[in-house]
Amino acid sequence: MNHFDRTKKLFKVTSFVAAASLSVLTAFAIQPTYASQPTQDRVPPAAASIQEFKPGQLVTVNTAPQHRLADAAASYSFAYISTTPSGEDVVTYGSLALPQGAPPAGGFPVLAWAPGTSGVAPQCAPSLGEGAYSQPFLNEWVKRGYAVVQTDYSGWGQTTPRPVLHGRSNADAVINAVTAAHSISKQLSNDWIIAGHSEGGGTALWGAGTVSATKGPYKLRGAIAYAPTGPGVADFFTYVLNGGEIPQGPQPFIAITALGAKAVDSSINLDNLVAPQMQPQLEATKKACLGDLYEFPQLQPGQYLQKGPDADKLMQYLRAQDPSQLTMNVPVVIYQGGKDETTVTPPTTKKMIGDLNARDAAITYREFPNADHVEVIPAAQDTGEPFTFAADMLHGRPIPNVNQR
Numbered sequence: 001m002n003h004f005d006r007t008k009k010l011f012k013v014t015s016f017v018a019a020a021s022l023s024v025l026t027a028f029a030i031q032p033t034y035a036s037q038p039t040q041d042r043v044p045p046a047a048a049s050i051q052e053f054k055p056g057q058l059v060t061v062n063t064a065p066q067h068r069l070a071d072a073a074a075s076y077s078f079a080y081i082s083t084t085p086s087g088e089d090v091v092t093y094g095s096l097a098l099p100q101g102a103p104p105a106g107g108f109p110v111l112a113w114a115p116g117t118s119g120v121a122p123q124c125a126p127s128l129g130e131g132a133y134s135q136p137f138l139n140e141w142v143k144r145g146y147a148v149v150q151t152d153y154s155g156w157g158q159t160t161p162r163p164v165l166h167g168r169s170n171a172d173a174v175i176n177a178v179t180a181a182h183s184i185s186k187q188l189s190n191d192w193i194i195a196g197h198s199e200g201g202g203t204a205l206w207g208a209g210t211v212s213a214t215k216g217p218y219k220l221r222g223a224i225a226y227a228p229t230g231p232g233v234a235d236f237f238t239y240v241l242n243g244g245e246i247p248q249g250p251q252p253f254i255a256i257t258a259l260g261a262k263a264v265d266s267s268i269n270l271d272n273l274v275a276p277q278m279q280p281q282l283e284a285t286k287k288a289c290l291g292d293l294y295e296f297p298q299l300q301p302g303q304y305l306q307k308g309p310d311a312d313k314l315m316q317y318l319r320a321q322d323p324s325q326l327t328m329n330v331p332v333v334i335y336q337g338g339k340d341e342t343t344v345t346p347p348t349t350k351k352m353i354g355d356l357n358a359r360d361a362a363i364t365y366r367e368f369p370n371a372d373h374v375e376v377i378p379a380a381q382d383t384g385e386p387f388t389f390a391a392d393m394l395h396g397r398p399i400p401n402v403n404q405r
Helices: 003-011 132-143 167-184 199-208 232-241 251-264 276-285 290-295 309-320 346-357 376-383 385-394
Strands: 033-035 058-063 074-083 089-098 108-114 147-151 188-197 219-226 332-337 363-368
Touching (some): 074 167, 089 167, 108 132, 108 199, 108 385, 132 147, 132 376, 147 188, 167 188, 199 332, 219 376, 232 251, 232 346, 251 276, 332 376, 332 385, 346 363, 363 376
Parallel strands (some): 108 188, 188 219, 219 332, 332 363
Antiparallel strands (some): 058 074, 074 089, 089 147
16 A cells, blocks of 8 residues: 555545754854755754744755655755744744756745644654655646745644644744745745645645735745635534544544644643543554554544533634634635545535635635545646646736635
């Protein structure tokens, strides 16, 4: 089974569905260092050192053969400064792939990719190799002349807790990664597109709703969201809390999301929120990535989460991450699978679109009736539409504001 098929299986039932060592500067001098070989080692900097930087500033960079997209002329992994959900500066990790050939006038257009969830344990970060199912898809953008920026989110790939579904900090990570990438290569255009899948699709919408993304020297011109998380997440957890019966597949994401909410709201008591029968899965989730979490047996209704003040805090957190509340500042394309049986169902996505359109969003909706949560990516790409829409966005041409199956 290839990685795409394995990931498709994992996402079938949920959507939350990311020298010899990395040179971390001892004194965090302002100029980044370049190393010949990357590594998975992560050395957290001292808080005082981080204060010497600002969000979007490049910290370290190295050539990155293991992150190389097949048709890229050059690839780099890098560390940069982004922000936590509480607004504090944090070192975050990303990669940059440059296309072949000479850049066009104005530089290579930039496609910034927001990943879906692969787990909250440090080794689950996309920059450490998880989430590789998107690489063939992203390679096609490189072949078409785009520079591709990929990033982790705040806390991912580190010993600090990884917030899950936190729209603002996730979007900040992508925005700041694009800024940092411009310090690596002067061949990049100042105009860029954000795209993402599942949690990353929700992140793309949060990016489109971030005013600062359209200001300054690097301007967001559009967003492409594949199966984006939205109001269905809170609906799912309400169902779980009410004792609804769910298949085995969504189980890992219950623990993943509980830990992600706890990372933002430390007052959540997981002993009170998570039922005793699910506590072993919660502990395993702190150490294992998504695939390994499917080894746990299916629990019964009522054995997942427990109602109470901590469940109320969880629901408050999830509702706050719903992109439906945002105002889109750039054109948006949303791709939806008609057979998506995760929290990202056609009805919940259409509800979100209705809310966004009420605030004058420019949204094109495309639904592929025979595609599921993961199949929607190649289904959309096979039409060539994402590339056409991206070109239109970058050139300021209007996209059709339609809902089309």
